[in-house]
Amino acid sequence: MVGLQRFSEEKALVHEFGKYIVEKQDSALAGNANAVFNIAISGGSMNEALYEGLVNDKEIFPHIKWPQWRIFFCDERLVPFEDLQSNYGQFKKAVLDPLVHEDGQLNLGPTVYTINESLVGGGEKANKKIAEEYASLLPAAFDLMLLGCGDDGHTCSLFPGVEFNYLVEEMSSKVLWCHNSPKPPKDRITFTLAVIAVAKNVCFLARGPSKKAIMHDVLIVKNSELPAVLVNEMVGAKVTWFLDDKAGALVPKNC
Numbered sequence: 001m002v003g004l005q006r007f008s009e010e011k012a013l014v015h016e017f018g019k020y021i022v023e024k025q026d027s028a029l030a031g032n033a034n035a036v037f038n039i040a041i042s043g044g045s046m047n048e049a050l051y052e053g054l055v056n057d058k059e060i061f062p063h064i065k066w067p068q069w070r071i072f073f074c075d076e077r078l079v080p081f082e083d084l085q086s087n088y089g090q091f092k093k094a095v096l097d098p099l100v101h102e103d104g105q106l107n108l109g110p111t112v113y114t115i116n117e118s119l120v121g122g123g124e125k126a127n128k129k130i131a132e133e134y135a136s137l138l139p140a141a142f143d144l145m146l147l148g149c150g151d152d153g154h155t156c157s158l159f160p161g162v163e164f165n166y167l168v169e170e171m172s173s174k175v176l177w178c179h180n181s182p183k184p185p186k187d188r189i190t191f192t193l194a195v196i197a198v199a200k201n202v203c204f205l206a207r208g209p210s211k212k213a214i215m216h217d218v219l220i221v222k223n224s225e226l227p228a229v230l231v232n233e234m235v236g237a238k239v240t241w242f243l244d245d246k247a248g249a250l251v252p253k254n255c
């Protein structure tokens with residue numbers, strides 16, 4: 001049974017989201033200055049929530065032990081980092097750049113693992129190499145994975161539909177090249193369900209009215225053709241959903 005946290009106020013949602021992340025950080029680090037917090041983040045709407053919940057929240061910010069964070073991307077678009085479609089580029093702009101001089105002091109930031117940008121645009125062989133190289137960087141299991149859910153039920157770059165079974169059904173490789181994303185750009189890399197299945201904690205974030213219908217399909221209908229539902233089924237009690245009331249309008253509050 002997945003966990004569900006619903007909020008009518010956006011500020012409350014991002015604050016509790018930040019508290020949840022600090023809790024998972026603290027249990028991973030357990031007060032050990034030499035421990036690391038392996039976290040995988042998604043792109044899109046996640047970036048604003050990370051900025052609001054971690055960097056801009058003055059109650060949460062002091063508790064983040066950034067130098068012990070090891071940040072990876074659950075999926076990445078195969079574009080240069082300067083491209084507005086780059087998940088790393090969006091994260092750098094939304095979180096890393098504001099973090100560096102937060103509170104008027106230089107902050108030692110997290111270690112961020114990106115794809116090998118020099119291979120971008122190199123064609124099929126290069127795209128497969130990007131996926132293989134990224135897979136070789138991953139920890140055995142993430143302490144926390146922060147996932148989004150598209151309005152089609154995709155998560156990471158795992159999309160619904162038989163044409164994406166080569167991604168969704170993969171359970172041996174950790175990272176694959178997605179060559180036919182229905183959401184541009186078409187070329188991406190994505191974690192597979194094999195990585196999500198062994199994560200210690202998984203957290204979905206879905207906000208706004210555009211997610212109303214898909215949240216009903218995922219949390220009420222539980223349509224197993226949707227990758228987000230497969231994550232719920234695979235990871236179960238280790239999954240927590242953060243929803244605002246707009247996204248959860250068709251999901252009973254006591255669900």
Ligand SMILES: O=C1O[C@H](COP(=O)(O)O)[C@@H](O)[C@H](O)[C@H]1O
Nearest residue numbers: 042043044045046148149150156
């Ligand atoms: O294309 C992508 O979409 C999903 C969902 O994004 P959202 O803005 O609807 O939350 C995102 O999680 C993924 O990282 C991204 O590549």
